[in-house]
Amino acid sequence: MSKPIVAVVGRPNVGKSTLFNHLAGQQISIVKDTPGVTRDRIYAEVSWLDKNFTLIDTGGIEPETKDIILAQMREQAQIAIDTADVIIFITDVRQGLVDADAKVADMLRRSHKPVVLVVNKVDNFEKLMPDVYEFYNLGIGDPIPISAVGKLGIGEMLDEIVKHFPEDTQEDGEDDRPKIAIVGKPNVGKSSIINKMVGEQRVIVSDIAGTTRDAIDTPVVYNGREYVFIDTAGLRRKSKIKEELERYSIIRTVAAVERADVVILVIDATEGVTEQDAKIAGIAHERGKGMIIAVNKWDAIEKNDKTIYEHTQKIKDTLSFMPYAELLFVSAKTGQRLNKIYDMIDMVIESQTMRIPTGVLNEILTEAVAMQQPPSDKGKRLRIYYMTQVAVKPPTFVMFVNDKELTHFSYTRYIENKIREAFGFRGTALRFINRERKEKE
Ligand SMILES: Nc1nc2c(ncn2[C@@H]2O[C@H](COP(=O)(O)OP(=O)(O)OP(=O)(O)O)[C@@H](O)[C@H]2O)c(=O)[nH]1
Numbered sequence: 163m164s165k166p167i168v169a170v171v172g173r174p175n176v177g178k179s180t181l182f183n184h185l186a187g188q189q190i191s192i193v194k195d196t197p198g199v200t201r202d203r204i205y206a207e208v209s210w211l212d213k214n215f216t217l218i219d220t221g222g223i224e225p226e227t228k229d230i231i232l233a234q235m236r237e238q239a240q241i242a243i244d245t246a247d248v249i250i251f252i253t254d255v256r257q258g259l260v261d262a263d264a265k266v267a268d269m270l271r272r273s274h275k276p277v278v279l280v281v282n283k284v285d286n287f288e289k290l291m292p293d294v295y296e297f298y299n300l301g302i303g304d305p306i307p308i309s310a311v312g313k314l315g316i317g318e319m320l321d322e323i324v325k326h327f328p329e330d331t332q333e334d335g336e337d338d339r340p341k342i343a344i345v346g347k348p349n350v351g352k353s354s355i356i357n358k359m360v361g362e363q364r365v366i367v368s369d370i371a372g373t374t375r376d377a378i379d380t381p382v383v384y385n386g387r388e389y390v391f392i393d394t395a396g397l398r399r400k401s402k403i404k405e406e407l408e409r410y411s412i413i414r415t416v417a418a419v420e421r422a423d424v425v426i427l428v429i430d431a432t433e434g435v436t437e438q439d440a441k442i443a444g445i446a447h448e449r450g451k452g453m454i455i456a457v458n459k460w461d462a463i464e465k466n467d468k469t470i471y472e473h474t475q476k477i478k479d480t481l482s483f484m485p486y487a488e489l490l491f492v493s494a495k496t497g498q499r500l501n502k503i504y505d506m507i508d509m510v511i512e513s514q515t516m517r518i519p520t521g522v523l524n525e526i527l528t529e530a531v532a533m534q535q536p537p538s539d540k541g542k543r544l545r546i547y548y549m550t551q552v553a554v555k556p557p558t559f560v561m562f563v564n565d566k567e568l569t570h571f572s573y574t575r576y577i578e579n580k581i582r583e584a585f586g587f588r589g590t591a592l593r594f595i596n597r598e599r600k601e602k603e
């Protein structure tokens with residue numbers, strides 16, 4: 163089930179980063195070694211009560227003049243409208259209501275997206291509440307007073323946000339068509355791949371990076387089965403500012419990946435794999451999505467008998483945090499191996515949803531433990547009593563152990579490899595949770 167996306171919009175200096183960091187900091191679920199996660203706080207996973215959501219900070223660059231502030235806010239608001247399920251509009255009680263706020267509020271109101279109006283810097287509710295009422299004038303609902311620094315009102319705000327979430331997304335649940343997000347840097351050939359796979363020129367392809375028009379979901383029927391492609395190609399907003407373009411493209415990617423079962427990361431063979439590719443891959447990895455890497459423009463490079471091997475090595479190195487990713491060398495231009503993508507999608511979805519019976523799992527475990535002893539520390543050895551699979555998408559296993567302190571990343575990796583040897587699980591991450599149990603009953 164895809165997680166709702168909540169976007170933060172507001173003028174500079176109202177406290178967006180402070181709030182964002184507070185919410186993100188509470189429960190950052192950083193997957194170790196994933197690139198880009200700590201570097202730029204564009205998005206974060208947040209849990210409140212039994213709800214989880216992805217928080218996006220649409221904010222950006224230091225503005226110079228008032229005109230630019232408004233233009234930028236409009237831009238932010240539009241990104242939020244395009245991608246978010248709920249929008250948090252932050253204002254500042256100290257600066258009061260300003261003209262730009264009213265204009266952005268109009269825009270948000272017209273979008274009919276749920277908006278939560280937050281008034282920040284209300285460090286003292288008693289004293290400042292009279293100033294909060296002014297914000298009713300925006301006409302987008304009750305202003306919710308908070309203090310991001312003082313951590314006041316945050317719970318009330320979160321309550322209000324989660325109220326707008328769709329009830330366990332019924333529609334989503336009924337739609338069992340595989341959803342595939344095609345992601346990648348600008349100009350790597352995302353639209354070309356979709357065009358070719360759809361078999362008609364529905365998406366406009368252009369030579370200039372970032373110029374394809376916004377694409378919508380594209381359903382494709384192949385071998386009697388329906389697939390839905392989510393395209394992130396083409397940035398409708400043609401900002402001249404590079405950082406802003408990048409931020410927008412990351413936000414779009416997060417939103418698309420969130421909804422997808424399988425992610426196809428397109429890499430340009432003529433450029434080779436880059437750090438930016440790794441950053442995009444990290445978004446899918448964190449979310450435990452099925453993963454296929456399509457090395458595109460394979461027609462355009464000189465090849466000898468080592469070329470595939472060299473590309474594979476370089477990709478495995480750069481994307482070392484996802485050794486499970488499936489790799490395919492394709493050409494959107496000639497159509498080479500594009501049909502293989504469907505088989506691969508089927509296989510990856512199978513891996514994502516596979517359930518291993520506990521009995522079989524523990525046979526593997528017993529054998530693995532017999533072959534290589536678990537680690538020990540100060541004379542105490544790790545014992546794994548048994549394990550069981552508790553979830554799919556991605557497959558998640560709980561290991562019941564005597565002492566969590568004794569568990570070690572490399573031993574878990576060893577167990578993971580044994581499970582992969584036995585069951586494959588190609589194209590999907592596996593998750594392991596260690597849980598302590600006092601004594602074997
Ligand atoms: N008094 C008070 N100050 C706050 C509060 N929240 C944020 N601030 C201050 O407001 C200033 C701006 O906060 P930021 O979080 O950087 O604001 P921002 O909206 O992210 O700003 P930009 O990055 O310019 O878009 C900082 O000096 C914060 O310490 C608050 O609840 N109370």
Ligand SMILES: Nc1nc2c(ncn2[C@@H]2O[C@H](COP(=O)(O)OP(=O)(O)OP(=O)(O)O)[C@@H](O)[C@H]2O)c(=O)[nH]1
Binds near residue numbers: 346348351373397
């Ligand atoms: N030689 C070759 N060129 C390709 C291939 N696939 C795409 N191209 C070219 O690469 C350029 C970019 O292709 P697009 O499909 O627009 O790339 P995109 O990733 O959707 O780009 P954005 O919309 O900027 O995100 C176009 O000039 C395509 O003709 C391929 O397999 N081989």
